[in-house]
Amino acid sequence: MHEDDKLLIVGAGHAGAELAVTARQLGWAGSIDLIGDEGVLPYQRPPLSKAYLHGAATLDALELRPASAYATARVHVHAGVRLLGIDRLAHTVHLDDGRTLAYTRLALCTGGRPRPLSLPGLPVGARPRNLHYLRTLADADAIRAGMAEGVRVVVVGGGYVGLELAASARKFGAEVTVLEALPRVLARVTGAEVAAFYEAVHREAGVQLRTGFIVARAELADDGAIAALIGASGERIATDIVVAGIGMLPNVELAEAAGLEVDGGIVVDELSRTSDPDIVAAGDCTVHHSALYGRRIRLESVPNALEQARAAASLLCGKPKPNRAVPWFWSDQYELKLQMVGLSQGHDDCVLRGDPASRRFIAFYLKAGVVIAADAVGRPADFMIAKRLVAAGLPVDAARLADDAVPLKDLLPAAAASAPVLAPVLAPVPATAAATVAQSG
Ligand SMILES: Cc1cc2nc3c(=O)[nH]c(=O)nc-3n(C[C@H](O)[C@H](O)[C@H](O)COP(=O)(O)OP(=O)(O)OC[C@H]3O[C@@H](n4cnc5c(N)ncnc54)[C@H](O)[C@@H]3O)c2cc1C
CATH class of the missing domain: 3.50.50.60 (FAD/NAD(P)-binding domain)
Structure with a gap:
């Protein structure tokens, strides 16, 4: 240098x-x-x-x-x-x-x-004034300016950004509808159990959550704003604000x-x-x-x-230090903190520790007996151990994993004693934060 x-x-x-x-x-x-x-x-x-x-x-x-x-x-x-x-x-x-x-x-x-929303009925090359995306500060300011009690907000996309936005809009007293094309929310990034939990949380908070809802076209008002989104079945969802959260x-x-x-x-x-x-x-x-x-x-x-x-x-700077961190991510919705480690796609088993009804639980995703990912709701201490379990890439005892009476850290030495599967390619995960993540969408 x-x-x-x-x-x-x-x-x-x-x-x-x-x-x-x-x-x-x-x-x-x-x-x-x-x-x-x-x-x-x-x-x-x-x-x-x-x-x-x-x-x-x-x-x-x-x-x-x-x-x-x-x-x-x-x-x-x-x-x-x-x-x-x-x-x-x-x-x-x-x-x-x-x-x-x-x-x-x-x-x-x-x-x-943001991935642009492309729908029949939307003008080409111009964005209706009430159609928003959320990536930048300017985007957030524009959305916030339109928020008020009773305003009808339609969020297209039930990923993290869409659901967080729905939760924030409810804090203004807005009437919020989330339209998700897939059969459940968070489908790309988490398992069915955690998705079901968040669907229930949002419905309880007053969000109209419509899964399996394919938006077929937009209907414009005389002033060019979106008046409604029309579903494939012909159902009309009237709106004041549309926010598309359909990925990046x-x-x-x-x-x-x-x-x-x-x-x-x-x-x-x-x-x-x-x-x-x-x-x-x-x-x-x-x-x-x-x-x-x-x-x-x-x-x-x-x-x-x-x-x-x-x-x-x-x-x-001539001091090469490879990045081998395990992906991790978080999402805040209402008063709930969700922390995720690893990528759950391809799991063949989901083990729950704790009862979702208590709003404090952790879902472990296993593939061939190995924990490949975990989603923790309101359990930050367990999340730190889950990071280590994912990084270890070793088989665990599913029954002990599910048993809240067994301290989670007790599964770590057992895992370490077993034959290494993925550990040689992984850096140790620091006990503090550090490692990695999942995707928003
Ligand atoms: C609403 C929202 C909520 C999120 N929540 C979470 C969360 O809870 N947890 C989490 O871990 N992640 C979250 N994310 C994702 C996280 O913000 C991104 O992963 C992170 O910002 C990526 O950082 P980056 O530097 O790669 O890209 P960016 O933050 O996108 O920064 C890239 C910058 O480059 C600029 N740029 C691009 N091209 C050019 C150019 N040609 N010339 C000059 N400048 C250019 C862009 O304008 C931008 O300012 C969220 C994202 C969004 C949008």
């Missing part, structure tokens, strides 16, 4: 901000430029559907770091500037303010954008145009290296091979963005 080296980071979100500050901490000697198109300092996205949306958190509280922290780390933040193209041969990038900047190393932390598209176009390997995300390894040795990438815009699950995965979560950013910084 040399004082003349230039680290250029595109995307001032969780990953970009972490990478910038960590690189300096790890000894990057040259300049660090953080380029973000949102016009504000990097902020936390998760509260946008939770505390910030319903007014319990202010804008100041969202900032990841104060401006002084970037100044101290000698990170030059370019807020409100968009990167338009990368010239890998020349090692330069082009910005929308007309500048061309040179880099020694480039980091792509471009995140993602990774921002990979810059990487694609530059000829980097992209496969539903910018392909990186456990050191966040792309197919160009001078370019790293981190966060929602990436895919990586998971040794734990034996396949490429794309994670949409803060812990993953942070871990990948730290791995990238360690590589850039």
